[in-house]
Amino acid sequence: MGANELLAELADIGRTGSGGYSRLSWDPATMQLREWFAGQAAAAGLELIEDGNGNQVAWWGSGPDALLLGSHLDSVPDGGPLDGPLGVVSALAALAQLRAEGWTPSRPIAVANFTDEEGARFGVACLGSRLATGAIDTAHALGLKDADGATLGDVMTARGRDPHAAGPAPWLRSIKYYVELHVEQGRFLAPFGAPVGVASAIWPHGRWRLDFCGQGNHAGATAMVDRYDPMLTYAATVLAARELALDSGQRATIGRVQVEPGSTNSIPSRVTAWLDARADSAPGLEALVAGLVERAEIAARDDGTTVEVRAESVTGAVDFDTNLRHRLATLLDAPVLPTGAGHDAGILAASLPTAMLFVRNPTGVSHAPQESAAAADIDAGVDALVRVVRDLG
Missing domain, CATH: 3.30.70.360 (Alpha-Beta Plaits)
Structure with a gap:
């Protein structure tokens, strides 16, 4: 199943009256999305783990020096359909295509759904990746409160998770590279006539x-x-x-x-x-x-x-791994662009070689219902990921 078809399966989850999406960390919509991700992993024969922070990781193979793909499924209030989900579904679609072709990786490949990337509920962005990498104090994070006064620890407990298990994630030590695909935020690629770009850095x-x-x-x-x-x-x-x-x-x-x-x-x-x-x-x-x-x-x-x-x-400012981004830009013959938006890739970049791919957004609108990408460009993003996995995996 391609990325466009997978996105269609998510189209009604967390939909608002304006046509946008509200998928806040641990709310009913994101819980439904977590179940969907687990179902996709099972259908693809991937082994699913969930760390103590709520991050879901689906594995093709096991062992050290793995290649990690993925993004997040949560949104800002009344956000768009692609910020986060595009990276997750594109990674799943890329692995499905490679498996259908009979390709065998030389290293483990994993797809992540990081929890609470947007920080819309507890006020700190990239909370799942910050906890997994140890970039935020665990006790402080568990004490963060939402608008109703409930702490992250309270919410995790209510969802059947043990907050005492939160903190640096052992699985992350197995990762060699992380590559995150994301819808473009801004309008850089359209003038270049390019469906896919490679990120150079994230603004502080x-x-x-x-x-x-x-x-x-x-x-x-x-x-x-x-x-x-x-x-x-x-x-x-x-x-x-x-x-x-x-x-x-x-x-x-x-x-x-x-x-x-x-x-x-x-x-x-x-x-x-x-x-x-x-x-x-x-x-x-x-x-x-x-x-x-x-x-x-x-x-x-x-x-x-x-x-x-x-x-x-x-x-702080994040410069993505120079060798990796140059390798991918050359591989894909893609333009290189900076971004003013934060991402899980920006957090993981402090721990391991990390890169980002962007899929063209014709309007440049993000964090709003008008966020979009053409179906052909979404397919181009999957094709780019397939080439990246073949090269790195």
Whole structure:
């Protein structure tokens, strides 16, 4: 079965009214997707393991120096159909094609479904791969809370998993290479006329929590001059984020906000917002965030409010393995492009030679229902993976 057919099997899982997808870590949709992945592994004769972090890995063969493929099946709220799933289904389709051709690998081949890559539920991206590699403290990760106040440990327990088993994954020591295929995020490949590209690097990026505090009060009875409104400080910070990012050529987004008490006729007492910031260098990211914090603090003083900023996750620049990416770019005769998005490949790159392939996205839209790729380009991505596996495997 090809990647397009496999994607069609997932089309109704976690679908929202807008046509997008909400598949948050350990929710009913992702649990259904996990069952689907296990079924695909069984049908293909692959041996499935699940580590203590919830990552699923389907193995063709066993032993050291394995080649790992895959991606993730979770999404952001109301995300697109391809961010994550395309890499998983393409890997499964590539192995199915190779097995049908009677090809025999010289090393074990595995396909991973990493859990909670998006970080949409517990606030830390690539949580499954971070736990597996030891890039995040296990106790800290298990204590992360979702919007309802449930910790990751609580949620894993409710899903029949033992949180005490979480942490660095022994299976990862068997991996020699990791190659992740992903839908393109942005619109680099279309001008090149290329269906597939190879990633060069991932920009440094992170997430910061901003707590703006003021004085809750009555919207009608409180004169404008007597207000200490944190919403004003928040609004000034949003505008400053756009200004600073535009001036420096970087990226700054505040896409999530909570307001207390959240009443139409009340001045807020607290506004909590989350900043996503990305830059082409570590100093650029540091300067961007520092500049934004300075602007937020100035606005808070003017408004009689306060602001506290806390980093929730920060990932440095990732340069994918030079030899591996050059090998794959030459093999596929593909253009090389950087990415501003984070991926499990960016986490694993600190531990082993890692590469990424991108499949052309004609609109460049990602993390939204309009995310897309042509069926022929999806097939081209599978063909590229087949060639990669033949070369590395």
